[in-house]
Amino acid sequence: MVRIAGSMARRHDDDVIEYMVFTAIWVLNSEHLIGDERYAALKSIPPNVMRRPVTLGDLRREIPMPEPILTTYVDRLLKKGFVEQAPGGLIAPTAVFTEPDMLEGADELYGRMMQMAASMRNAGFSFGDDQTHPKEPS
Amino acid sequence: MTQAVDNRRAALRVTTVEVLKALRSLARLHDGDMFALLVFTSIWSANGEHLIGDSRYAGLRDIGPDSTSIPVSEEQLQRSLGVPRDILDRYVEMFLQAGLVERISGGLSAPRAVFTSPEMMHGANEAYDRIVGLVSALRGAGFALGEEAS
Numbered sequence: 001m002v003r004i005a006g007s008m009a010r011r012h013d014d015d016v017i018e019y020m021v022f023t024a025i026w027v028l029n030s031e032h033l034i035g036d037e038r039y040a041a042l043k044s045i046p047p048n049v050m051r052r053p054v055t056l057g058d059l060r061r062e063i064p065m066p067e068p069i070l071t072t073y074v075d076r077l078l079k080k081g082f083v084e085q086a087p088g089g090l091i092a093p094t095a096v097f098t099e100p101d102m103l104e105g106a107d108e109l110y111g112r113m114m115q116m117a118a119s120m121r122n123a124g125f126s127f128g129d130d131q132t133h134p135k136e137p138s
Numbered sequence: 139m140t141q142a143v144d145n146r147r148a149a150l151r152v153t154t155v156e157v158l159k160a161l162r163s164l165a166r167l168h169d170g171d172m173f174a175l176l177v178f179t180s181i182w183s184a185n186g187e188h189l190i191g192d193s194r195y196a197g198l199r200d201i202g203p204d205s206t207s208i209p210v211s212e213e214q215l216q217r218s219l220g221v222p223r224d225i226l227d228r229y230v231e232m233f234l235q236a237g238l239v240e241r242i243s244g245g246l247s248a249p250r251a252v253f254t255s256p257e258m259m260h261g262a263n264e265a266y267d268r269i270v271g272l273v274s275a276l277r278g279a280g281f282a283l284g285e286e287a288s
Contacts, residue, residue, distance in 0.1 A: 002183045005176075006218050014220030017173060027154050034155065040148035062158060064165055065173040069225065110146040113153055123191065125269070 004112045011105055012082075017065075021073040022082050024063045026092040028054040042106060045097045053089030149281045156275050160268035167261050177229045180218055181239055182248040184210035198262060201253045209245035 005016050012018035029051040033039050039046045054062075060070065074090070077083040083090050096102060161172050168174035185207040189195050195202045216226055230246065233239035239246050252258060 002176075002180050002218070006220070009220050012220075014217075016176060016219045017221050017225075020172070020176070023154060024158060027151070027158055030151060031155055034148070034151055037148075039151075041144040042146040044147060062162065063172050064162065064170045066171065069173065106147065106150060109150055113149065119190075120269075124196065 004109065004116065007112065008105060008109055011101060017069065018073050018076060020063055021059070021070065022077055022092065024059060025054055025077070025083055025090055026097075028052070028058055028062055029091050042103065042110070045094050048086075048091060048094050051086075051091045051094075053086045053091050055089040058089070145281055149276060152275050152281070153272060156268070156272040160265065160272075163268070164261055164265060167257060173225075174229055174232070177215070177219065177226065178233060178238060178248065180215060181210055181233070181246050182253075184208070184214065184218070185247050198259070198266070201250050204247070204250050207247045207249075209242050209247045211245035215246070 005019060006014075009016045009019040012022060030039075030046055032052060033046055033050065038044060039050075056071070056074065059074070060067075063070070074083070078085065078090075082092060082096055084093050097106070161175060165172040165175045168178060186195075186202055188208060189202050189206060194200060195206075212226070212230060215230070216223055219226065230239065233246075234241060237249075238252050239248050253262070
């Protein structure tokens with residue numbers, strides 16, 4: 001997970017906090033779309049009207065960290081155009097996700113998830129085949 | 139042969155939501171500061187990355203002894219997190235003061251004793267549960283995690 005975050009932060013000048021703050025914003029914008037088949041495919045990016053703006057308060061609850069760090073990074077994302085101020089709060093606009101490097105990044109993240117799944121299988125983790133805690137020796 | 143449905147964006151959405159939930163919850167161990175959790179996690183995972191695949195340290199309570207820890211330098215840590223050095227230094231100093239991390243020859247190391255505390259054990263157990271929860275959420279979204287991974 002640490003490796004994945006480090007790699008995905010490339011699009012944010014390798015800064016993991018910027019990547020996390022950006023991620024939290026788009027997650028809060030689009031969490032309600034989970035299960036909506038119209039936006040399941042890689043290139044099926046939800047339009048701006050489908051995005052629910054996120055307030056700074058929502059963001060504080062989503063990714064708790066010291067206030068000055070959070071606001072610094074929100075400002076930075078606004079300046080870079082990764083995030084826009086919309087009525088009701090912040091959104092990561094659709095246009096950001098249609099950029100070739102963002103699409104490539106989403107595909108890479110998917111690939112890394114698959115790799116992580118394979119590594120975990122190799123380490124003996126059975127993916128929910130037995131979703132209970134393994135017995136610990138007493 | 140049927141073509142696999144492209145549900146990559148759906149899978150990423152579900153995974154990211156669950157990962158953020160897990161981070162938020164585990165941040166409790168660091169007074170609710172998610173970035174502190176990330177810095178600390180980066181330190182201990184760098185210390186023990188070479189133990190992946192070592193069955194001696196696979197069980198929840200099979201914590202590697204301090205002698206197996208490979209220290210991570212602050213420069214390495216900064217490269218892996220990419221954050222401004224002053225922010226990172228503040229967190230490292232906080233961990234050193236709290237005894238969560240020690241400065242040893244070669245860099246920083248999270249000592250074994252830290253992981254044997256009931257809170258940390260509980261956190262590790264919760265992280266495991268969260269992974270299972272993630273799998274379950276992905277299955278609920280119709281995603282067969284890893285079944286087709288080669």
